[in-house]
Amino acid sequence: MSEEAEDTAAENTAAEATDLYDDDGVIRSEYLARVGAAIADRDILFLKEQVASLHESELGDLLESLQSEQRRALVGLLGEDFDFTALTEVDESVRREIVGDLPIEQMVEGLGELDSDDAVYILEDLDPEEQDDILARLPFTERVRLRRSLDYPEETAGRRMQTEFVAVPPFWSVGQTIDYLREDENLPFSFAQVFVVDPTFRLLGAIDLDSILRSRREVRVEDIMHETSRSIPALMDQEDAAQLMSQYDLLSAAVVDENNRLVGVLTIDDVLDVIQEEAEEDIKFLGGVGDEELSDNVVSTVRSRFPWLLVNLATAILASLIIGIFDATIQQMVALAVLMPIVASMGGNAGTQTLTVTVRALATRDLDIYNAARIIRRETWIGLINGLLFAVLVAIMAFVWFGNAQLGLVIAIAMVINMVSAALAGILLPLLLDKIGVDPALASAVFVTTVTDIVGFFSFLGLAGWWFGLL
Amino acid sequence: MSEEAEDTAAENTAAEATDLYDDDGVIRSEYLARVGAAIADRDILFLKEQVASLHESELGDLLESLQSEQRRALVGLLGEDFDFTALTEVDESVRREIVGDLPIEQMVEGLGELDSDDAVYILEDLDPEEQDDILARLPFTERVRLRRSLDYPEETAGRRMQTEFVAVPPFWSVGQTIDYLREDENLPFSFAQVFVVDPTFRLLGAIDLDSILRSRREVRVEDIMHETSRSIPALMDQEDAAQLMSQYDLLSAAVVDENNRLVGVLTIDDVLDVIQEEAEEDIKFLGGVGDEELSDNVVSTVRSRFPWLLVNLATAILASLIIGIFDATIQQMVALAVLMPIVASMGGNAGTQTLTVTVRALATRDLDIYNAARIIRRETWIGLINGLLFAVLVAIMAFVWFGNAQLGLVIAIAMVINMVSAALAGILLPLLLDKIGVDPALASAVFVTTVTDIVGFFSFLGLAGWWFGLL
Structure with a gap:
């Protein structure tokens, strides 16, 4: 999720969450009608205040509940306030429809604000030419990151990983680490572990944040890190990776290349999605249906x-x-x-x-x-x-x-x-x-x-x- | 999981993880044979060194792979080195068999070392009399905690929550919070959030650990906490709670009583289990089988x-x-x-x-x-x-x-x-x-x-x- 969107969302969804859904977990009809009216009236003020501030999953649910024309109009009206993360929360057919409609400038801008795993999730659906077009317009660092993920085969850990992470050398103290976290501007939006790497980025270990918080400033990182034998090879199938993280109750896991160099991090929420998809697939195959979705025609x-x-x-x-x-x-x-x-x-x-x-x-x-x-x-x-x-x-x-x-x-x-x-x-x-x-x-x-x-x-x-x- | 067991496990499972399972994710036959021989020979040294140190989920898999008599013998031989958390990883029938065999003193000791959610998971299978027997022998604080969870109906958030958590007042600074985390001995084994409460324990907000680490010591807790409108009522059905946490990608969520007082915390790993169980149930019902398990006779x-x-x-x-x-x-x-x-x-x-x-x-x-x-x-x-x-x-x-x-x-x-x-x-x-x-x-x-x-x-x-x- 983009940082801007999250900041607003964290404050606003409080009130929304209770109002947005009815007891069955369905978006209230009054709210849907209100949004529909605002779209028809091109009431941009209401939409930017009440819709752009929704949590990504709420916005995703809303998009799926709207008619196809309303959906396009809404994304158009929100403009740069449209949170692209919501695209990771909708069915593939809805995503394709919205993405197919967007001007490339808005795609580039929107994707640029996302964490790499979310950006890849949206990019991988596009034709290679469209991908290249968009990547070419992104800043160098981001382009390299996304390209690296996209170069891994589909359904591997490398494709699903987030390439933003926090890594520190083993000889740092807890104090140095905390100072670095306080000062660095380019940290990922949220993280659950700090990784420890050598100068060539080979993975040495990891530290849970609560261990950092419990330790005195003078303690050395290498003394509180734990070995990360359960790091995940980038080419591992995403289901195997999910199985591993679920078995060992890992909140996040390091993804490494063939030389044990840290290339990214898999987080529990991605794993949750993979596990749900896997169970879903079994149910559907046993019931004699393929990977169809409710929104398919x-x-x-x-x-x-x-x-x-x-x-x-x-x-x-x-x-x-x-x-x-x-x-x-x-x-x-x-x-x-x-x-x-x-x-x-x-x-x-x-x-x-x-x-x-x-x-x-x-x-x-x-x-x-x-x-x-x-x-x-x-x-x-x-x-x-x-x-x-x-x-x-x-x-x-x-x-x-x-x-x-x-x-x-x-x-x-x-x-x-x-x-x-x-x-x-x-x-x-x-x-x-x-x-x-x-x-x-x-x-x-x-x-x-x-x-x-x-x-x-x-x-x-x-x-x-x-x-x-x-x- | 008990703290002792985890400390050893974190270091040792490194080597095990690669050796223990074969490519299909099945425990290797050589390892099973080795453990079987050690049980037959009453080779306590090997068992304490090589088996007691396994991760809880590995020990659970091992227990399920052993014959019924081997299983009992193993738990007996391990004695107080047996990690009770493994009991939360096995089928209900296997758990009942092991628990039914254990002397009450060992049960009391083993449960006392667990986080409250794991202890409740094991206790809730027992008859009310057995529960009372065990609770009566536990220290006061623990007894009250477990009793509180057990008093909530089955399949509610209150029954699944962990009653150990970290809470601080809103007027504390980040520095005070870090000092408290460094010094307090009674913190839960691991945590992903710090909760903010008023003097009557009413929930005011929560802070992710990475926000604490990014903030300067003089920043006040109330300025970096976010509202926790998505706190979970203790009486909420566990599936609804899981749905909520999964929708909003929460790593942990506050559980509150009817007066909005913080009573516990639900963590993502519990949610993962609930979601998996729910999908499992749908598959089994659609296939015309009830809640049977592979180990049922x-x-x-x-x-x-x-x-x-x-x-x-x-x-x-x-x-x-x-x-x-x-x-x-x-x-x-x-x-x-x-x-x-x-x-x-x-x-x-x-x-x-x-x-x-x-x-x-x-x-x-x-x-x-x-x-x-x-x-x-x-x-x-x-x-x-x-x-x-x-x-x-x-x-x-x-x-x-x-x-x-x-x-x-x-x-x-x-x-x-x-x-x-x-x-x-x-x-x-x-x-x-x-x-x-x-x-x-x-x-x-x-x-x-x-x-x-x-x-x-x-x-x-x-x-x-x-x-x-x-x-």
Whole structure:
């Protein structure tokens, strides 16, 4: 966030925070209407006083709640008072729309005020030519910093890091450090650690601010610094970096290049975002949607959901082919057509249960080669026991419904077979996908229900056909 | 975390961190074997040097990787060197097992060394009598602190807060504050903010540590403090508190009682846990599993999954009843039995897609009354367009397979009807559940597939029966 914006925001949002959102955490309609009116009236005074002073996340929420034309008008009216940090808080489609509209001068000015990680976050969405255009107009130091971040691959720690940080030599005293912090004008807006580096910027350690505050002025920096073995290589995947920071409860972590030279700092709020995105991704993949956002339009959403449905169509046809094998059997005993979805559906649900637990355990690294055998055994037992319990229930139901005890026996056996298959598919498929380097959340669900549909229909219809001699 | 443990940990984990885990983030088998051997040999020296010094999260991972008997033996052998903070890092079942085994003296000693939030985390699992037993043996100040947290309801900010914090009066200078921090022995182990309070402990503001370090000694605290309008009422739900801290990127936030008196502090690492738990809960509910953990045994897992499967059985039977209505139709045209699962399955998947997006949008508060109408329209359009696209595909398939163009037409119409119903069910059901105060992730999935099964079978079989005159 830019320093100017923050100063105003810190004072003003006090009153806003209570008023802005209703009990459901939604921006109040009165406020939205007031802003809408101010935009229509080009009431710049109100907008600069009441909107420009919002916290970046509040301004982001407001932008997302406005109509597309209002949004553009608002950003235009705010001019240089528009806090670019808000752009890091909105959906990608909203960001693109706003950025696409801005004159390059305003982009350059706005980005120049941001911390490097926020600037990179906005820049990385642009075409290489646009990036170059903007970078060329920025002051030298800033250009080099942003370029360095952008040169790291997407989704690495280097891309997400902030290149502004505080570093001091090990031979300084606490007093010298405090004096430096009091006098230097070019410090980052906020920081949680001071890093200790040698003359070539190789990382030696770090000091938490509370350690500095507790120590006497004459204490030497190297005596209170702690080793930063948990520094993060710039090329580390951002999820691994997030995992590391979350495991060790780090508020900020040093990012180093291949020569262990300090190049930036990752902060906990970036990590929070990465972890939330990761969980979000698992949920969406398991639900059969890609990385769509609520603000996406109909066409792009259809396009993103279509492939998942197409794969499902293929597997549904596969299941139908299995049923097709037994069409003569069904014709002689229609009860089979009535009952067959029960076997398939129970298997599908039991498989999804196992799958959900497995995918999350893989994501949180609770499942590994040491306990895999134990978990597979556990799931098989659960499948068997639940299979037996529901076998009894459906056998009774089938008998009561169709007055045919043998039909009850057949569906019971098919149920046990399918529930055990469901358990095995629910754990083995994601393990296999993980092993070959595919995100298990991505494809497991459809594979698991394919297995349970096929096994369910085949075992039930096949058994029935054989038992009643109807094949 | 206890101060002693942390001091050692900070120095030692350097070397461990690289060695302890393999590339998949799993504890190395050699290390596990080494620890196992040390436990078997009662090699206390190795355990105290190499295990007691692990970071709390590493020790937690180790405990979870060990067999149940090894775990107990290890905790026993470590004795007072066992870092109780590790108990906050393991699954509830593992924690219960370890705690159930410990003599009360060791519990009292271990808990006494923890920060209050960690102590409460462990205490809240115990029976009220056990809690009282332990609290009675703790020193007065600590007992009062823990009791205060435990008196707040579960899942509130008051229950999760840490009661150790640093507070200073507004008329102090920066110099006085730094001197106080240098001299006071009873400061919390680590802190990111200093709070400013009046003589009755009413909260006036807060100062980030970097602001203290940047300011000259003579500056007055009240001149650099910022208002803490975003202080958190102790009775606020922990998820709302987490949402607030995450929205405003707060590293720590003051927790206040109904009189705005400072009672504790919530830190970002607690928030990280709450946010992760919340996403986890949504994933598990959508997948039809409760709050089970990987370390739960077979019986308790069966018991927790059974109800979800039972509900699914009920809805599957409902779908079968619909098919049963059309048994005569099916008998005359077995192709219907072969094709009907395709209509139901496509609807189920499309409904799950909409549902997943809706549940997450509700959880992250991106969906609200202002955009609900827009999103419902959007989803209906998506359902209609995907319905039409897949109608064409299945019509062609049915025609090729069964050589019956009219059958193709019937399945196409049923497909459109079911895909639109799926979209509406996928968004309206979770909105309704949310409105009446039920977690939409909890029950929506099964309701949505019930709707798509019933509509799918009914529209396809009903249309076919009417069209071909087979009713």
